[in-house]
Amino acid sequence: MVAVGFELNAFLPYRLNRAAEFVALRFAAQYKARYQLTRPEWRTLAALGSNNRPMTATEVGTHSAMHKTKVSRAVAALEKRRWLTRREDEGDRRIEHLELTKAGIRAYGELTELAARYQAELDTLIGAAGMQALATGLEAVERAIGRFEPPPSI
Amino acid sequence: MVAVGFELNAFLPYRLNRAAEFVALRFAAQYKARYQLTRPEWRTLAALGSNNRPMTATEVGTHSAMHKTKVSRAVAALEKRRWLTRREDEGDRRIEHLELTKAGIRAYGELTELAARYQAELDTLIGAAGMQALATGLEAVERAIGRFEPPPSI
DNA sequence: GCATATTAGTTGCAATCGTAACTATCGATT
DNA sequence: AATCGATAGTTACGATTGCAACTAATATGC
Numbered sequence: 001m002v003a004v005g006f007e008l009n010a011f012l013p014y015r016l017n018r019a020a021e022f023v024a025l026r027f028a029a030q031y032k033a034r035y036q037l038t039r040p041e042w043r044t045l046a047a048l049g050s051n052n053r054p055m056t057a058t059e060v061g062t063h064s065a066m067h068k069t070k071v072s073r074a075v076a077a078l079e080k081r082r083w084l085t086r087r088e089d090e091g092d093r094r095i096e097h098l099e100l101t102k103a104g105i106r107a108y109g110e111l112t113e114l115a116a117r118y119q120a121e122l123d124t125l126i127g128a129a130g131m132q133a134l135a136t137g138l139e140a141v142e143r144a145i146g147r148f149e150p151p152p153s154i
Numbered sequence: 155m156v157a158v159g160f161e162l163n164a165f166l167p168y169r170l171n172r173a174a175e176f177v178a179l180r181f182a183a184q185y186k187a188r189y190q191l192t193r194p195e196w197r198t199l200a201a202l203g204s205n206n207r208p209m210t211a212t213e214v215g216t217h218s219a220m221h222k223t224k225v226s227r228a229v230a231a232l233e234k235r236r237w238l239t240r241r242e243d244e245g246d247r248r249i250e251h252l253e254l255t256k257a258g259i260r261a262y263g264e265l266t267e268l269a270a271r272y273q274a275e276l277d278t279l280i281g282a283a284g285m286q287a288l289a290t291g292l293e294a295v296e297r298a299i300g301r302f303e304p305p306p307s308i
Numbered sequence: 309g310c311a312t313a314t315t316a317g318t319t320g321c322a323a324t325c326g327t328a329a330c331t332a333t334c335g336a337t338t
Numbered sequence: 339a340a341t342c343g344a345t346a347g348t349t350a351c352g353a354t355t356g357c358a359a360c361t362a363a364t365a366t367g368c
Contacts, residue, residue: 140284
C-alpha cells in the first residue's frame with residue numbers, strides 16, 4: 001500500500017513470530033494429540049526436565065518467556081497429573097522449588113523423543129547452513145535479551 | 155533433571171518462541187498504549203500496509219501465521235475504525251479484497267515509525283553480525299515453511 | 309522495630325481465543 | 339444441471355488468557 005522505508009519482512013518481532021508460531025503449532029499438534037498437553041504445560045515440563053536442578057515458577061517463566069499466571073496454571077495442571085511436586089524453600093517461604101516426579105521425568109523423556117524427531121525433520125528442511133546461521137543469530141538475540149528489560153507481562 | 159541427548163535450548167520451536175515472544179511483547183506494549191491496538195490488529199494492519207496491493211483475509215493469515223478467526227476479528231475491528239475497507243471480488247464472491255483507507259495508511263505510517271525505532275534498538279543490542287546471521291537463518295526457515303504443510307490451526 | 313516497598317505465587321473476572329459448525333459460493337464430476 | 343467436495347469467511351460457545359487485585363512472606367528505610 002505505501003512502501004516507504006519500512007520493510008515488514010525485516011522487522012524482527014513480526015518475522016520471528018511468524019516463524020515461531022508456524023513451527024511451534026506443528027509440534028503442538030503432536031503432543032496435544034498424544035498427551036493432551038497444552039502449550040504452557042509442555043513448556044513448563046520442558047523447562048523443568050531440561051534443567052538439572054529444581055526451578056521456581058518465576059525461573060520457569062523467565063526461561064520460557066511465559067506470563068506468570070500461565071506458569072502458575074501449568075504448574076497446577078502438571079501437579080494434578082502427578083508429574084511434578086512443589087517443595088517450599090526453607091529460607092524464604094514465598095518460594096516453591098518445582099521438581100519432576102518419576103512419572104514426569106518419564107513423560108519428559110517420551111516427549112523429547114517426539115521433539116528430537118521433529119527437530120531432525122526441521123534440520124533436514126532448513127539445512128545445516130541455515131540452522132547454523134539461526135543458532136548464531138538466536139544466541140545474539142538471547143544475549144541481548146539478557147541486557148534488556150523484560151517486556152511488561154512476562 | 156534428566157539431561158540425556160536432548161537439548162531444549164537447541165530445540166527450535168521452544169527457542170524461537172521464547173525470542174519471538176520476548177521481542178514481540180515489548181513492541182506490543184508500545185502500540186497497545188498509544189493506539190489501543192491488539193496484536194492481531196497490528197499484524198493485519200502491517201500485512202496490508204506492507205503489501206502493495208490488496209490482500210484477502212486468507213493471505214493475511216498465511217503471511218502472518220494467524221488463525222483465520224483471529225484475522226476475521228481483526229479485520230472487523232479495523233473496518234470499524236475505518237482503517238480498512240472490503241471489496242468483493244467480481245469473479246468469486248467468496249473473496250474479499252482488503253485495502254487500507256487513507257486513515258489506515260496514515261496509522262500504518264505512524265506505527266512503522268515506532269517499529270523502525272524499535273528495530274534500530276534491536277539492531278544495536280543484537281549487533282550487525284547477529285542480525286545478519288538471524289536474517290540468513292530466518293530466510294532458510296521461511297523457505298522450508300513454504301515446502302511444509304502448514305500446521306493445523308492456521 | 310515499625311512502616312513501607314518489593315517479591316512469589318494465586319485467583320476473580322472480563323476479554324480473547326480456537327474448535328467446530330455454519331453460510332455462501334465456486335469447481336468438478338457425472 | 340444436480341450432486342458432491344472444497345474454499346472463503348463468520349460466529350456460537352466453551353476454553354484459555356492476562357490484567358488487576360489479592361495473600362503471604364521478605365527486604366528496606368528510617
